[in-house]
Amino acid sequence: PSPSSINLSNFVELVETKPADSIVNTGLHITSDKEVTAYYEVESPHNADTWPLLGRNALGYEFIIPSQHHFSNYQYSDPPALNSFEIIATEDSTLVQIVPKVPIVGHPQNDTVHILLNRGQTWNGSAVSGDSTRHLAGSFVFSNKPVAVTISDDAVFIPASASNSQDIAGSQLLPRHLTGTEYSLNSLSDPVHARDDIYIYAFENATSITFNDSVRIITRTINRGDSINIRFYHAIGGVSNGLCSIHSDKPVLVYHFVA
Numbered sequence: 001p002s003p004s005s006i007n008l009s010n011f012v013e014l015v016e017t018k019p020a021d022s023i024v025n026t027g028l029h030i031t032s033d034k035e036v037t038a039y040y041e042v043e044s045p046h047n048a049d050t051w052p053l054l055g056r057n058a059l060g061y062e063f064i065i066p067s068q069h070h071f072s073n074y075q076y077s078d079p080p081a082l083n084s085f086e087i088i089a090t091e092d093s094t095l096v097q098i099v100p101k102v103p104i105v106g107h108p109q110n111d112t113v114h115i116l117l118n119r120g121q122t123w124n125g126s127a128v129s130g131d132s133t134r135h136l137a138g139s140f141v142f143s144n145k146p147v148a149v150t151i152s153d154d155a156v157f158i159p160a161s162a163s164n165s166q167d168i169a170g171s172q173l174l175p176r177h178l179t180g181t182e183y184s185l186n187s188l189s190d191p192v193h194a195r196d197d198i199y200i201y202a203f204e205n206a207t208s209i210t211f212n213d214s215v216r217i218i219t220r221t222i223n224r225g226d227s228i229n230i231r232f233y234h235a236i237g238g239v240s241n242g243l244c245s246i247h248s249d250k251p252v253l254v255y256h257f258v259a
Contacts, residue, residue, distance in 0.1 A: 009043075017086045020126035021106035021113075027088045027120035042168055047155050049168045059090060059146035060175020064201045064225065065101075066255035067137040067153060071195075073130030074155035074166040081155035081166075083135040084126040087147050089117035094145040096123070101138035101225060103128045117147075138201065138225040149173045158195075158259045169257065176203050179251040187232045187242035187258075195259040196232040201225070204250045213244035 008015055017026045030038055030053070038053040065085050073081035087096055098104075098113040105126045107113050115123050127134045141149055152170040187196055200209055202222045211218040211230050220228045234242065246254060 005041075017122040017124040019105075020084070020124045021104070023115060023117060023121055023123055025120060026122045029120060042170075044168075047166055047168045049170060051150070051171050054148075054172045054174070057174065057178055058148040058172045060177055061143050061146065062176040062203075063141040063149045063173050064176070064203060064253050065136045065139040065141070065149075065151060065173075066199055066201055066227070066253060067135040067151065068156070068169070068195070068197060068199065068255075068257040068259075069132050069135050069137060069229070070197070071156045071158055071259060072132045073153070074157040075130055077130075077155045077166075080130060082127045082130055083151075083153045084124055085136060085139075085141070085149055085151045086122055086124050087115075087117070087141060087143075087149050088122045089119055089143075089145065089147050091145040092118045094118070094143055094147060096147060097140075097142040098125055099140045099142075100125065100136065101140075102134055102136060104136065104139075137199070137227060140225065149175075156259065167259075174253065176251065176253075179203070179253050181248045181251060183246040183252075183254045185244050185246070185254070185256055187234065195257065196234070197257045197259075198230050198232070198244070198246075199227050199255040199257065200230070200246060200248075201227045201253040201255070202248075202250065203252065207248055207250040207252060209246065209248045209252065211244060211246055214241055 015026050039050050041050045042048055067083055094117045096115045100109055102109050127136055150172050154168050155166040157166045202224055205223040208221050213233050215233045
């Protein structure tokens with residue numbers, strides 16, 4: 001098989017979902033007559049990433065927004081770099097509710113935002129500033145018809161790195177019905193990195209979580225919309241095999257962030 005690519009650089013103004021808190025027609029629809037694997041690549045000398053597209057597995061009715069909360073977005077970016085999420089509808093007359101855990105552009109925290117999207121329409125929820133304390137982790141998205149949700153953490157500034165680097169992070173999200181209670185992860189970095197973190201988010205109250213990396217066993221109980229943050233053992237100065245397992249008694253979403 002041979003890969004092919006489509007360069008969207010000349011169409012950025014047509015495909016970016018902006019401004020925040022607005023309904024726009026920027027959805028991309030990819031179809032094929034046979035199964036394919038697709039990625040969305042953000043090309044930049046200093047702020048690049050590649051996000052796998054999940055196809056049918058991206059579509060659902062309930063999502064929780066994950067994010068790292070240690071690093072702010074680069075304050076000198078133009079336009080401003082922010083933590084955000086984008087919702088795209090796959091059917092007409094899709095009713096969507098967004099419950100932000102922190103303030104977002106146009107809405108205070110915990111205010112239920114109601115929007116109506118038609119097929120291919122999108123909506124962006126953005127943090128009100130690039131400060132890490134304003135990141136959107138724990139916010140919820142609900143819909144009456146299948147939608148896909150993509151998160152973005154633009155120009156994450158990492159002052160502990162050798163070059164004070166800035167890098168974008170993001171992904172399409174799994175909806176609640178495809179999340180699970182057992183996960184296995186391996187470290188994606190070496191001990192020189194600033195962070196190698198796992199964030200675990202609960203969909204239900206009183207969710208019991210056990211983390212095991214062969215060196216430590218950590219058990220926590222968290223409520224709906226809350227999370228726990230655990231660093232890989234080598235990232236805090238220890239020696240481990242770089243593997244871990246996560247078990248929970250109720251479905252959780254796991255977000256792995258490496259800086």
